[in-house]
Amino acid sequence: MPLEYFIFGVITFLFTGAQCEVSEVFAEVGSQAVLPCKSSPLYAFTPSIIWSKANKGTVWRKQRSGLQYWGASWSPKVTQRVKCPHSQFEKGDFSLQINNVKEEDGGVYSCRVGQGDQGVEKMVMLRITEVSVSSSVPIWGDDVTISCNMSPWPQGASVHWTLNNSPFVPRTVIASNRVTTKNVVREKATAKLTGNWTCVVNYDGKEGRASAALTVKGIIQPSQENTKVYAVVGSAVTLPCVFSSGFIPSNPVWEKLKPGFLFKPTPGRLPASFSPSIPFTQLSFDQSASLKEVGLDDEGRYRCSGTIEGQRLTRNMQLVVAKIHSSIPSENTGSVTLTCQLTDTSEVTDYEWVHVVYDFNGTRSVGSIQKGKTLSISTVTEENQGEWACNFYGKDGILGNVTYHIQLMSRLRGQKSSGVSHNTAAMVGLSFLLLVLLLILAQMYKNHQRRKRIFQFPALETIVHTVSNEREQRERNQEKK
Structure with missing residues (x-):
């Protein structure tokens, strides 16, 4: 049996003339622990108060005269970690506060409040919980050891772990020995171990907990x-x-x-x-x-x-390529089949086809939704035109999507009236262009023939011009006379 339990029993046996009560207090290393000591406020004068720790002597005491004393290891000259708020004495509250608790603070404490031979004895078991990590910043792939300690450790206590407030079941749990059953977790350092580790110790309907942060250094993306x-x-x-x-x-x-x-x-x-x-x-x-x-x-x-x-450090990843394959349309029915193809489908659990349509304003709307790896379209009509998206899903949600535009399949089997109107417009345009070209060629031919006729008799043209010039000269001379 541990020494604390032996002293605990001895103190209980010795104080037979006083009222004795026992309580358990859990505290995490570095936090504040409050050891309860309450009684009915029936004292006519301020009673004497003695707080002591088993096998360690006096922690703090106050005489009826008002003088206070601290134990050697609790002296305020070093650092005042222990105090008993006087403002609560009138309410019968003589609880002891221990700030910044340490692992060695765990053990059995007693509080005696009384006047003369009358008094109340309270006993408190303070248990200090701590989580320690072998390396707070391990490199990816290193061995990591996470320990949960409680001082003194309660026999028969159970332990469970949480990581970032979610339950964590370690692959390797080690008990240091059969008496204390201090749990130790050993894991390979990976990104999933990064976060806040919390050890929860359940004992006798109460629980103590402590936490420690762990950061794994290495390749964080991709994490797996x-x-x-x-x-x-x-x-x-x-x-x-x-x-x-x-x-x-x-x-x-x-x-x-x-x-x-x-x-x-x-x-x-x-x-x-x-x-x-x-x-x-x-x-x-x-x-x-x-x-x-x-x-x-x-x-x-x-x-x-x-x-x-x-x-x-290395990280392997796999690139999976997706595409949509369209079958050759049938000449009779105009049907076409779209198939969502991936180079690796090991993670794919479901396929979903979504028809996406855009109006003149560019507003996007989602039409019909169909399940399956393939999509069969019986005929290419206005209702089927637009964008078809194949979404592929895994167990944790959508993995990706690939789209196909139905416009690429036009002319497969469009509406006949629409096809005729397009052909007619094309023929009219071509006919008009040919007519213009013919008119231009005819005009060019006429100009060519005219120039050809003029230059056929160059000597005659010279005589005509000479006679005309002499006539004009004679007329000018007569006018001068």
Whole structure:
């Protein structure tokens, strides 16, 4: 039996002439603990008050004269961690406050309040809870040990953990020994361990809890190995590779891995449209890359790596490419089938087709919704025109979508009246253009013939002009006379 329990029993046995009550108090390391000691306010004068700890002597006492004393290890000359508020004495409250509690503060305390031979004895078991982490900032992949301690540890207590206020079931739970059953959790450092760890100890209908923060440094995006990134053929996509803030990797490298090598993948050639978001020579914790125009051949596994504090960190991810395949339309019925195709469907649980229509003002509206990987359209009419989007879902929600415009399928089987009107307009336009060209050619021909007739007799034309000039000269001479 622990020493605290033995002393606890002895004190209970010795104070047979006083009223004795026992209570349990839980406190976290660094917090304030309040040890209760209350009685009926029936004293005519201020009673004497003695607070002591088992096997440690006096903690604090106050005589009837008003003088106060502190134990050697609780002296206010060092740091005043212990006080008993006088303002509550008239209400019969003689509780003791311990600030910034430490692990060694755990144990059995007694409070004796009385006048002369009459008094009240209160006993309090103070249990200090603490969560400790082997390394508060481990590097990704390191072994992390998280311990839950309580001093003194109650026999028969149960423990459970929460991470960021959500229940956490450790893969490895270790009991340090059968007597104390202090729980120790051991995990590999990953992003999912980042956050606030809380140990909750349940004992005798009460609970004590303590928390500690844990931050894992390394590649934080993507947070999981072999994360899938979805992209559409012809679109741009970003492959994330973000290191923890303040950790700038050295020798960052991007590689595309050849298929068929799961355990020891071999690097292949990066796509032509591949480019890092920033130059590799620039110091940054964001080493993401992008593909400007995704093709079907770009699908596959990619690996980002960098060195932090001498440790090489890597993250593999998979690019999944999506497209819509349209079947050859039937000449008789005009029906066409759209199929939502992905290079990897292992995470896909459901497909959904959504008809999106835009009016003249550009307002977007959603029409019919259909389930399934394929969509069959019996005929291409105005109701079916517009944009069709295939949304594909996983267990945690939508993974991505790919769209197809029905205008690309026009002329498959449009309305006949519309086709005739378009053909008629085209024929009228061509006929008018030909008529104009014929008129121009006719006019050019006439001008050519006229010039040809004039230049057929050049000598005759010269004589006519000469006779005309002589006639004009004779007329001028007669007028002068």
